[in-house]
Amino acid sequence: MKIGILSRNSSLYSTRRLIEASKERGHEVKVIDALRCYMNINSELPSIHFKGEDLVDFDAIIPRIGASVTFYGCAVLRQFEMMGVFPVNESVAITRSRDKLRSLQLLSRKGIGMPVTGFASKPDDVKDLLDMVGGAPVVIKLLEGTQGIGVVLAETRKAAESVIEAFMGLKANIMVQEYIKEAGGADIRCFVIGDRVIAAMKRQGAEGEFRSNLHRGGHASLIRITPEERKTAIDAAKSMGLGVAGVDLLRSSRGPLVMEVNSSPGLEGIEKATGKDIAGMIIEHIEKNAKPQRTRTRGKG
Ligand SMILES: Nc1ncnc2c1ncn2[C@@H]1O[C@H](COP(=O)(O)OP(=O)(O)OP(=O)(O)O)[C@@H](O)[C@H]1O
Ligand SMILES: [Mg+2]
Numbered sequence: 001m002k003i004g005i006l007s008r009n010s011s012l013y014s015t016r017r018l019i020e021a022s023k024e025r026g027h028e029v030k031v032i033d034a035l036r037c038y039m040n041i042n043s044e045l046p047s048i049h050f051k052g053e054d055l056v057d058f059d060a061i062i063p064r065i066g067a068s069v070t071f072y073g074c075a076v077l078r079q080f081e082m083m084g085v086f087p088v089n090e091s092v093a094i095t096r097s098r099d100k101l102r103s104l105q106l107l108s109r110k111g112i113g114m115p116v117t118g119f120a121s122k123p124d125d126v127k128d129l130l131d132m133v134g135g136a137p138v139v140i141k142l143l144e145g146t147q148g149i150g151v152v153l154a155e156t157r158k159a160a161e162s163v164i165e166a167f168m169g170l171k172a173n174i175m176v177q178e179y180i181k182e183a184g185g186a187d188i189r190c191f192v193i194g195d196r197v198i199a200a201m202k203r204q205g206a207e208g209e210f211r212s213n214l215h216r217g218g219h220a221s222l223i224r225i226t227p228e229e230r231k232t233a234i235d236a237a238k239s240m241g242l243g244v245a246g247v248d249l250l251r252s253s254r255g256p257l258v259m260e261v262n263s264s265p266g267l268e269g270i271e272k273a274t275g276k277d278i279a280g281m282i283i284e285h286i287e288k289n290a291k292p293q294r295t296r297t298r299g300k301g
């Protein structure tokens with residue numbers, strides 16, 4: 001097969017591993033920087049060009065679209081979809097999962113557990129917003145934050161009010177979430193491929209840190225997940241329409257709660273923590289599901 005990886009940088013661990021795994025299985029593989037693609041959108045023969053070359057005859061595309069290039073990256077992916085190429089994740093599903101408000105609304109519609117979460121654009125009434133999510137302690141998050149930056153634990157009501165007002169003053173979009181204390185500064189990353197959780201790891205925050213992000217000094221270890229956690233992760237990926245997803249769960253006293261669903265989950269942490277060939281499993285998933293030149297995507301992006 002001819003597999004394209006939509007990625008800006010072929011030296012990134014995940015991209016490198018996907019290249020390796022494709023070659024090991026005898027496939028042709030090409031890394032495509034979406035930002036350098038230009039497209040001809042027409043009703044007869046949609047096409048994509050990259051450095052003067054016509055990108056044709058691809059059987060599958062693995063989108064590894066960074067948060068900062070979601071808009072154009074998804075447009076290029078959509079063009080591949082129009083050309084009948086199998087996407088490991090569809091453009092609509094990526095767009096859904098990138099919007100934190102929309103994805104929590106989708107999870108809630110399916111009855112999937114999540115921390116009680118409040119959103120507001122310009123609340124006249126910060127006090128009522130806080131009451132709505134059950135009062136302090138709360139976690140306040142910048143919608144556009146990543147790697148744990150912009151995630152604040154406010155232990156008291158006064159602190160929460162000050163932080164919310166400060167973020168609002170900066171015109172930042174925020175969400176206010178019930179603090180899941182019993183998670184103990186840890187979360188669980190479930191790696192979903194198709195309708196299975198193929199690997200899971202626990203990330204534990206550094207001493208005295210409630211955020212488990214590896215970028216904030218957390219460390220990863222192997223974990224056995226419960227059947228309920230497994231089902232929650234699969235349901236969450238399904239509700240976004242993602243074929244490959246990293247589902248982050250918090251262990252709470254009322255069961256697993258989904259924090260977020262990631263459409264380009266990194267391979268490095270999870271391959272190192274579990275010793276599994278996850279890149280290889282993604283390529284196997286393509287082998288089983290790509291129907292060369294006649295893929296019909298479920299969503300119409
Ligand atoms: N409601 C919560 N209760 C307890 N801990 C939380 C809660 N929300 C977040 N955390 C902790 O803080 C960490 C960072 O939060 P989150 O994943 O929402 O933000 P982020 O990692 O910056 O965002 P993104 O994953 O989109 O880059 C989580 O991994 C988790 O350990
Ligand atoms: Mg996170």
Ligand SMILES: [Mg+2]
Pocket residue numbers: 260262
């Ligand atoms: Mg994330």
